Amino acid sequence: MNKDIKYFGIDISHLVFDVTDSDGNYYQFKNSLIGFKKFMKLLDFNSHCVMEATGYYHYQLAYYLQENSVVLSVENPLSVKRFIQMKLSKIKTDKSDSKLICEYAKQVDLKLWQGNSKHQLECLQMTRLLSVYTKQSTMLKNKLHGEAVLGQPSKLVVTSLKRSLRQLKKEIDTIEEKLLLLVNEVHKDILTRLKSIPGIGKKTSLMLVVLTDGFDRFKSGSELCSYAGLTPIIRQSGSSVNGRARISKIGNQKLRNLLFMCSFNACKYNKGCKAIYDRIVAKGKRKKLALIAVCNKLLKQAFAIAKSGLIYDDTYISTLVKN
Numbered sequence: 240m241n242k243d244i245k246y247f248g249i250d251i252s253h254l255v256f257d258v259t260d261s262d263g264n265y266y267q268f269k270n271s272l273i274g275f276k277k278f279m280k281l282l283d284f285n286s287h288c289v290m291e292a293t294g295y296y297h298y299q300l301a302y303y304l305q306e307n308s309v310v311l312s313v314e315n316p317l318s319v320k321r322f323i324q325m326k327l328s329k330i331k332t333d334k335s336d337s338k339l340i341c342e343y344a345k346q347v348d349l350k351l352w353q354g355n356s357k358h359q360l361e362c363l364q365m366t367r368l369l370s371v372y373t374k375q376s377t378m379l380k381n382k383l384h385g386e387a388v389l390g391q392p393s394k395l396v397v398t399s400l401k402r403s404l405r406q407l408k409k410e411i412d413t414i415e416e417k418l419l420l421l422v423n424e425v426h427k428d429i430l431t432r433l434k435s436i437p438g439i440g441k442k443t444s445l446m447l448v449v450l451t452d453g454f455d456r457f458k459s460g461s462e463l464c465s466y467a468g469l470t471p472i473i474r475q476s477g478s479s480v481n482g483r484a485r486i487s488k489i490g491n492q493k494l495r496n497l498l499f500m501c502s503f504n505a506c507k508y509n510k511g512c513k514a515i516y517d518r519i520v521a522k523g524k525r526k527k528l529a530l531i532a533v534c535n536k537l538l539k540q541a542f543a544i545a546k547s548g549l550i551y552d553d554t555y556i557s558t559l560v561k562n
Contacts, residue, residue, distance in 0.1 A: 248341025249290040289344040438505025460539035
């Protein structure tokens with residue numbers, strides 16, 4: 240820990256945010272522009288603010304601090320939670336949490352928060368809306384099926400459900416079209432090359448680019464797989480504990496689910512993925528384990544394609560894929 244740095248632990252809620260600094264001083268501000276400006280008066284070039292990624296509540300303050308060149312780290316809530324549990328604290332208030340976040344900042348290796356560009360933020364908002372509409376569409380389809388099973392479904396109910404489904408489809412089509420245009424403004428080349436990978440289609444390519452911000456934030460395929468939560472967790476201790484290795488699932492769930500759906504086609508049409516799948520299954524391993532290995536392979540292929548500037552070639556072996 241650099242002794243010259245003054246840490247500010249921040250616990251954010253909907254209306255206010257609580258702050259405790261390295262000297263033990265406690266403050267509370269409104270979670271609004273007025274509160275942000277008052278908080279800024281406490282900071283200088285040696286300040287380092289640390290907060291949890293708390294849903295949507297932390298975004299406005301985080302971007303405000305970033306725009307004002309304040310050093311900032313936004314930490315995984317699970318990491319902070321485990322640290323607080325380790326302290327065996329019997330008090331759970333916003334004030335105590337801000338104090339413990341400050342203590343956490345002093346003891347761990349913090350990564351600086353990068354945030355997203357306005358372009359990326361808009362893409363992510365569209366993606367989240369698509370996810371909501373897709374779930375709603377599935378619910379309406381299930382309801383329509385349920386009414387049909389009754390044998391004598393109400394014409395009014397069926398008509399209403401079908402009308403809602405048509406409207407949702409129009410909204411989904413419109414947003415997907417707008418999202419494609421937006422992504423093409425910045426990542427058209429990568430998007431085109433990703434579609435050359437067998438097992439990755441048009442929509443998957445689009446989502447891969449959006450969820451990884453054009454792969455710009457990652458230095459290796461392994462780092463990207465870790466971000467997706469596809470890296471294994473080994474559970475071994477002495478001679479009594481020898482658990483089955485599982486993927487961590489600590490990562491981007493949307494990206495992980497997307498790849499898992501693609502893995503089925505990749506096993507059939509992607510030479511590299513098929514070889515991995517067949518080899519693992521031939522050893523008597525579970526098919527789901529083989530599919531997870533295919534997800535890893537697909538993601539590393541996508542990373543290699545994005546970084547190399549090449550299109551897919553099943554005879555080409557990139558050094559990036561091995562990372």
